[in-house]
Amino acid sequence: MYPPELVKPMREDLTKVGFSELHTADDVETAIKNEGTTLVVVNSVCGCAAANARPGAAMSLQNDKKPDHLVTVFAGVDREAVDAARANMVPFPPSSPSMALFKNGELVHMLERHHIEGRPAQMIAENLKGAYNEYC
Numbered sequence: 001m002y003p004p005e006l007v008k009p010m011r012e013d014l015t016k017v018g019f020s021e022l023h024t025a026d027d028v029e030t031a032i033k034n035e036g037t038t039l040v041v042v043n044s045v046c047g048c049a050a051a052n053a054r055p056g057a058a059m060s061l062q063n064d065k066k067p068d069h070l071v072t073v074f075a076g077v078d079r080e081a082v083d084a085a086r087a088n089m090v091p092f093p094p095s096s097p098s099m100a101l102f103k104n105g106e107l108v109h110m111l112e113r114h115h116i117e118g119r120p121a122q123m124i125a126e127n128l129k130g131a132y133n134e135y136c
Helices: 004-015 025-032 047-060 079-087 121-135
Strands: 037-043 069-074 098-103 106-111
Touching: 004 037, 004 047, 004 069, 025 037, 025 069, 025 079, 037 047, 037 079, 037 121, 047 121, 069 079, 098 121, 106 121
Parallel strands: 037 069
Antiparallel strands: 037 098, 098 106
């Protein structure tokens, strides 16, 4: 588990653009089951989260259509919440960072680490915008 002071700025990359942090399994289940669309970002301390995932998620919100709810869990910190989020992302294997779009509790779009790592933030944002335009 990472110390809170280490991950605080990494958390704030998402919370400052409107994401709510989830810390428990109940928080995750409630968020995913919300009516409408929910984007879940599994945040992490890795370089691809800093360079690609978090900026891509933030850029994706510059779109006419966007998710009704924005939430995040932090791998290596919020174990219970991350496990619950990943359980809802089956059949995709656990990876971080990752992003999942849910609509009325159903997983409709997934970005795994291999879709994020080595890809520019703009490409990640465009992928998410395409999902928003289809499902939101």
